[in-house]
Amino acid sequence: MSLIDTVLANKLFTDRRRVSLYSNFRKLKDSNIDGYEANIAAWKILLTDALDQGNFEDATAIPGGPGLLEALYDPDNGRPLALDVVIDELVADKVLIPLPIYMAEKSSIYSQGAWLTKMLNPKVVTSWVLSYTKVWDSSWKSIGPKAELGTLKKEKYISIQALETIGNAIWANLENEHGITASYTNGVFTKEMLTSLLSEVSVTKKIHNTVQTSRVLLSPTDIEVVLKYLVRDKNKLISDGQIYKVNSRNASPLITQKDIAIANLRSTILQVTDRVNGLSDQIADCDLKARNALERKNKPVAVYALKSKKLAESSQVKALDMLSNLELLVGKIDDATDQAEIVSALSSGAEILTTLNSTIGGAEKVGDLMDQLRDQADETDEIGREISSMVGRSVDEDEVESELDLMLAEERQKQLDKLPVPPTNSTHATPAKDSQEDPAIASLSDELSATSLEPRKKVLAE
Structure with missing residues (x-):
């Protein structure tokens, strides 16, 4: 359109x-x-x-x-x-x-x-x-x-919305499809390598309230703008203009000689891979030419095609050996990088522990501190006991006993006042107990009667 x-x-x-x-x-x-x-x-x-x-x-x-x-x-x-x-x-x-x-x-x-x-x-x-x-x-x-x-x-005028949509889609593609954050070497590129990965991308857009996903081909201008966006605006990549690397947590803020060497090594691997694929096509082509020549009874052409096929196969074997060695080297570099990060983390942890232990003063200082705490705790308990004993000695036990007897006498008198007065015509007769009388009150009445009459009996006896 x-x-x-x-x-x-x-x-x-x-x-x-x-x-x-x-x-x-x-x-x-x-x-x-x-x-x-x-x-x-x-x-x-x-x-x-x-x-x-x-x-x-x-x-x-x-x-x-x-x-x-x-x-x-x-x-x-x-x-x-x-x-x-x-x-x-x-x-x-x-x-x-x-x-x-x-x-x-x-x-x-x-x-x-x-x-x-x-x-x-x-x-x-x-x-x-x-x-x-x-x-x-x-x-x-x-x-x-x-x-x-x-x-x-x-x-030209850059659309902020389009740049953000395409830039974010490209970064997601680099992470998910190419694993650029999976290891150190996976995240280092020459500009040519990265440009080849950015040639097209699948983008999801909302057009007229309809979500559409389509493949977008990127122009040279798009690639330059997107690279600038990922490096400067989103801080996803670090670059010197020719070498790009993922801005990971442990990454140097600058492109180092190691980064350049890794980028060139990966570029060589891509070149060898392309050569292997090209030789595969050449081998298949020579084989087809040989078969067609034999069908036409053209033996010289068939022999030439087979010789070319053998040479291509020999070159491919050498290229595959080289590719295997290069990929092995890259794997060793990743292993060494991981080990270096682990050692660095362990070293940092050891330094932190050393600093903390130095601040604490060592196990002996902690032992002395615990002894001091126990001594002070015992001293606190002793002080508490002394205070309690001092409070106890300040109370007169006789006064407490006298006050208790007085309170008991007052309580008995209150109970006596509640008892019914006996009839005058039967002073010596024992009144019959009311069947409805509370047993507790009856018991208390008997007890009080015994208590109050006992001294009188002794006086009469004398």
């Missing part, structure tokens, strides 16, 4: 709406801000859809210049006259980034003070330093060199 077909299929670009969308609507910003913003939004959706549908050469960038205007040509409305305003607004809104500005940024576009975060506050005036001119520009203008109406500067 061509770009103009995408325009005609877009519901926002109806025949009536295209009249306004293709016109010089920049003046609407002052007279009809709602109409102006509606046109900007419609063009944003169109350009995003066109990028997602592969209408442009690159998968991450929208091209500016005469080519874009020509591709958007409408027989009824001509070329869009305010497309430069659309691009300028999308740049100001952080939807697009001019390619040279993106590549020239020194720090991540997500870091504080970088291009992308400068526009988070609408009051901040956006400024970029153009690396190739060293001149500060307070705003980006996409209009053509002569500022002629309906012209565009020939420049």
Whole structure:
């Protein structure tokens, strides 16, 4: 589908709406801000859809210049006259980034003070330093060199959304399909090796509320932009421009000589692997030629083809031996790297334990401390016992006993007062016990009677 077909299929670009969308609507910003913003939004959706549908050469960038205007040509409305305003607004809104500005940024576009975060506050005036001119520009203008109406500067504009989608998909593919984080050597590449892995990627996108998965072919511009994204913006890779490696927890922040050697070794393995595969094709081709020659009774050609086959087989055996040795070497390097990390971890652990034990003072100091704690605990117990004994001696036991007797006497008197008074005509008779009397009260009454009459009997006896 061509770009103009995408325009005609877009519901926002109806025949009536295209009249306004293709016109010089920049003046609407002052007279009809709602109409102006509606046109900007419609063009944003169109350009995003066109990028997602592969209408442009690159998968991450929208091209500016005469080519874009020509591709958007409408027989009824001509070329869009305010497309430069659309691009300028999308740049100001952080939807697009001019390619040279993106590549020239020194720090991540997500870091504080970088291009992308400068526009988070609408009051901040956006400024970029153009690396190739060293001149500060307070705003980006996409209009053509002569500022002629309906012209565009020939420049590419990176779509942040497309870059994030494709960049993250590529990283997931490198992890899952190529195991670049599985070992040290798997995560070191020459630029040529990494570029070959980035030629295409499966990307899942949401287009018009529909989730679609498709294979996306990456252009040279896409590859350069994605590599910059993974190195600078996402900090997934470390690079010096020619060698790339995974930014793991133990990785050096710089490309070392060891990294260069590993990258070259892996590059050699790929070359030998390609040679082995090429020799396999050559062997099959020679075998087919020999058989065809025999069918035609052409013995000399058959003999030549068989000799070529034998030479190719011999070369393939040597290449396979070399490949086996190289892969064995890579495996040993990974083993040594793992062992070095283990030894480093053990060494760090030993240093930590030494520091902690030194701080503690050793087992003897701990033993002395425990003895001191036991002594102090015993001393605390002894102090408690002394305090308890002092409190006990301060109480007069006789006074306590006298007070207790007085309380018992008062209690007995209360119980006696509750007893019924005996009749006057039967002073010496023992009254019959009420069958309903509480047994406990009866028992207490007997006890009190015995207690109170005993002294009187003794007096009478005397």
